[in-house]
Amino acid sequence: MQIRSNDFADGQAIPAPFAFGQPGTAGEPCVPSANRNPHLAWSGAPAGTRSFAITCIDVDVPSRGDDVNQPGRSVPANLPRVEFVHWLMANIDPAIGELAQGACADGIVAHGKRAPAGPAGAVQGRNDYTGWFAGDAAMAGEYRGYDGPCPPWNDTLVHRYRFSVHALDVDRLDLAAGFDLASLRAAMQGHVLATATLTGTYSLAAPRRG
Secondary structure, eight states, X not given: OEEEOSSOOTTSBOOGXXXXXXXXXXXXXXXXXXXXXXXXXXXXXXXXOOEEEEEEEEEEEESOOTTTTOTTOOBOTTSOEEEEEEEEXXXXXXXXXXXXXXXXXXXXXXXXXXXXXXXXXXXXOBOTHHHHTXXXXXXXXXXXXXXXXXXXXXXXXXXEEEEEEEXXXXXXXXXXXXXXXXXXXXXXXXXXXXXXXXXXEEOSSSOOOO
16 A cells, blocks of 8 residues: 655655644744645555544654753753654545545644544544643643644754554444544554555754755
């Protein structure tokens, strides 16, 4: 199975319109971006595929927040890293093989999207901005669907974002809207026929390509 995007190539930088945050034009380390989901297309699913699930995960999030976004400090590249969920979607019809740019997310929604756009019949989980904004009265809420990259602006490591499409041998997973990554992984256990992954990079600190 293969996955591609018209918006960036595997291993290359994700353009700023598909991010949650971008460098400001007046020297600000981070300002809001367009936050659109990138175009994705996949093909070559195995025989017996009855639905798809999509995940987007940043695998390079600092495991400690002591230095994160702190002026005069930087997050060392050798700090152990953990996952940060940017998108979870399941129960995608097997006839679907493409999502248009901006079809599922277009703009930042304060307090999170409660009913994000997506293919008919699909169910979307919550992403980790839910926890990130928990203490911010202006932004706190349950963030569902896609919200793009916004790594620490003082992180010396360029982050990798893995967009994966999983071909499943079941029509539906028993998941309610707002499910988390652990629930998705548990529900997919034993049902994954194939997985295709497209990796994009993004940084607010290091020079970026693309």
